[in-house]
Amino acid sequence: MMALALGSRLAVAAGTIRSRLGLWLALTAGFTVGYYLLLMAALIVRFGALPNYATAYNWPKNVWTIFRSTPSFSDVPPIVAEEYLLEFGYMNYDYGHGISEWALNILPYKVMLVAVLAGLLAVNILLLRAKSACSTATRFKAGTATGVGAGFVALTSATMSWVVCCATPSWIVGLSMLGLGVSASFWIEPIGPYLTMGGYGLLAATALALATPPGTPATSARDQQDKISSAKGVHA
Amino acid sequence: MKHTTLGFGLGLALAVALPGMPALAKTIDIAIGHQSMCTDTYTAGIVVKEKKLLEKYLPKDGAYADVDYNITWADYSSGGPITNQMLANKLNIGVMGDYPLIVNGAKFQETDSLRTLYVAGTGYNLKGSGNAVVVPVESDIYSFDQLKGKSVSTPVGSAAWGMLLKAMQDEGITEEVSLKNQSPAVGAANIAAGKIDAHSDFCPWSEIMEFRGTGRKIYDGSEAGVPYLHGVVVRQDFAEEYPEVVTAFLKAVIEAGQWIEENPSEAVDLMEKWTGVEKEVLYIYFSNGGHLTLDPTIKDGWVDALKFDHTVLVKEKAIPPLDFDAWITEDYIKAAYSDLGLDYEADKATVVDPETANAGLPVEIWHSRDGILTYESLPDFLKAVAEFQGTGAKLNATYVYDKSTGLKLFGKTAYFVHGEDGTYETFLRKPEAEAYAAEVKGEVIDLPTAVAAFVPTE
Structure with missing residues (x-):
């Protein structure tokens, strides 16, 4: 019964995407590109300098090297996940022959995660638009859940590097840039994967909650009640 | 029967002909990650690279008779990225300081199938000099305990960060110091501009600040009393496939150290050209009586120091466990010493204490x-x-x-x-x-x- 309900909700979500495929793709691509532009803007504002170097990496070749030279297949994904495609950063030439002080690293694996986030965000927006009859409370709840979920994933998907933290891209660089203490940042770092999963979970759950098949009695009744409550000013 | 005879004849003909035929040349890729802004790595990095010492010692006979070597060097500003590149097999050999070395060993041992070996040191300072805490030159802070209630920046995860943590623990001011995460270049710039109370960094940043007249040391790593050392790690699969290449690399490391010790003035002059670090700063490390003892042997005391560093990292960064016995091997450096006719045990037993030396x-x-x-x-x-x-x-x-x-x-x-x-x-x-x-x-x-x-x- 539950599987059936889930299946029908997935069908509604898929149908919504199909019906507005162009818009969904545009939103997904836009959110993904916008996310990286936002990260770059944050670096520029935080450090007060424009990037002065860009490096492209041969990602397919590097991934192939990893596959060939890693005996255990289970070791491959985490190593591939750290592979760069592009790097835009700031080289400080005050000392020696230059030090890459900060950089925005484009890692295909992380781009894929951000694209999934963007896709879920886009479907939630389309579902919300389609639910114009929804009560304000339901829209608010769905919007909040989507925002929190997207925030978690966006935060933990950041791939900025700073020569501190031994210059490896980590999501806690974003926290450090926001002024969070070093110890607190490292304390938080291990919970990154859980935040990511929680974020995706919230986004997916919201999408499913919004993807109500037409004429679902329970939801319709709750929506109806919400509408009545709102009308009475309970949520005012 | 005819087939058997024909096969035997063909086999015999091939056996006779093969040694005379030109073999297909095999190419061995040797990729080394080093740090041109970290003085203690120079004998396994920039000096070996620029003086082409590895090329001098690479095996060229026996199984290596028809081998072509493709040597590439990649320069990094810290050890962390070198470890990532080694995991991806884009680097076979890495040179880094004690804390990044430990992270390297632990990260590899965390995988199912990949390992690195710690095969040699590059240099050390017995008391821990090389790391230091610097204040702006006009600051009224003159001792470490005066940092209570102040902001101190450091590159987190570096050896200097480890030293700072220990120093704060020793002074009992861990809770009273506001720790900031800053790169060496940013820390040095902030010291010059007086924007931070103090900055803790690794070699040769504190001396760069002193030489440029922007900073003043208030705490030297020697006060922490934990040896400061750097070393060489090699992917185990590479070391097992080409042990002679690893030994050749270590012979190059030994010769690099000898060259610096015999020609410090010429060495720092050239190293300034190669790295951009002022020769006067380099001289304080590489001259007679300098901070750095160029010694690639693996001493028991160094293993103890690395174990201590690992406990700091476990506490602060929750890094994976590290089996030191499986990670550290003296086999390659002993082979290099033996090939060069040098006495490994004598060098291993020698420890230079600047106070007496x-x-x-x-x-x-x-x-x-x-x-x-x-x-x-x-x-x-x-x-x-x-x-x-x-x-x-x-x-x-x-x-x-x-x-x-x-x-x-x-x-x-x-x-x-x-x-x-x-x-x-x-x-x-x-x-x-x-x-x-x-x-x-x-x-x-x-x-x-x-x-x-x-x-x-x-």
Whole structure:
């Protein structure tokens, strides 16, 4: 019964995407590109300098090297996940022959995660638009859940590097840039994967909650009640 | 039967012909990650690269007779990215400091199938010099305990960060210091601009700040008492496939160290060109009596120091466990010593303590035209500086030794104590200088004041 309900909700979500495929793709691509532009803007504002170097990496070749030279297949994904495609950063030439002080690293694996986030965000927006009859409370709840979920994933998907933290891209660089203490940042770092999963979970759950098949009695009744409550000013 | 005979004939013909046929050349890729802004890695990095020492020692006969070598070098500003590149098999060999080395070993052991081996050191300072805490030159902070309630920046995860944590624990001010995460370049810039109370960094950043006149050391790593060392890690699969190549690399490391020890002035001159780090700064590391002892042997004390560092990292960064017995091997460095006819056990047993090794070493003036000039006593040195200043000669730098630790210092940053009996001593830190001055009923003065007493009067 539950599987059936889930299946029908997935069908509604898929149908919504199909019906507005162009818009969904545009939103997904836009959110993904916008996310990286936002990260770059944050670096520029935080450090007060424009990037002065860009490096492209041969990602397919590097991934192939990893596959060939890693005996255990289970070791491959985490190593591939750290592979760069592009790097835009700031080289400080005050000392020696230059030090890459900060950089925005484009890692295909992380781009894929951000694209999934963007896709879920886009479907939630389309579902919300389609639910114009929804009560304000339901829209608010769905919007909040989507925002929190997207925030978690966006935060933990950041791939900025700073020569501190031994210059490896980590999501806690974003926290450090926001002024969070070093110890607190490292304390938080291990919970990154859980935040990511929680974020995706919230986004997916919201999408499913919004993807109500037409004429679902329970939801319709709750929506109806919400509408009545709102009308009475309970949520005012 | 005919087929058997034909097969035997073909086999025989191939067996006879094959040795005479040109073999298909095999290419061995050797990719090394090094750090041109970290002095302690130079003997396994920039010097081996620029002097082409690896090429000199690579095997060229036996199984390697028809091998082509493709050697690539990648320069990094810290050890972390080198480990990531080694995991991806884009680097076979990495050179880094103690804390990043431990992260390297632990990250590899965390995988199912990949391992690195710690095969040799590059250099060390027994007491931990190389890391230091620096304050802006105009700051009124002169000792570590004065950092209570202040902001201190450091590159987190580096050896300097480890030293800072231990120093704060030793002083009992862990909760009272606001720790900031800053890169060496940003920390140095902030020290120059007076934007941070103090900055803790690894070699040679504190000396760069001192040499440029922007910073002043208040704490040297030697006070933490934990050896500061760097080393070489190699992917185990590479080492097992090409052990002779790893041994060749370590022979190159040994020769690099010998070349620096025999020609410090020439070496720092060339290293300045290769790295961009001022030669006067490099001299404080690589000269006789310098901070760095170039010794690739793996001493028991170093293993203990690495184990201690690992406990710090486990506590602060929750890094994976590290099986030191599986990670550390002396096989390759012993083979390199043996091939070069050197005594590994003798070098391993030798530990250089600057406090005793540098006692009685002459102080030095780096004259821009005449090079390094040595003086047996501080009055002779001060007299010479006064005379050079009188003639308008350009002095690149002056070097004296800290009476407390034996560490080599820039004369311009040292605290001079002029005793009641007319003697002079030099100190790294003001509190020690003041204590000694009280003991000898003398006064604490700076270099210009000390030199002024020797200016010839007409």
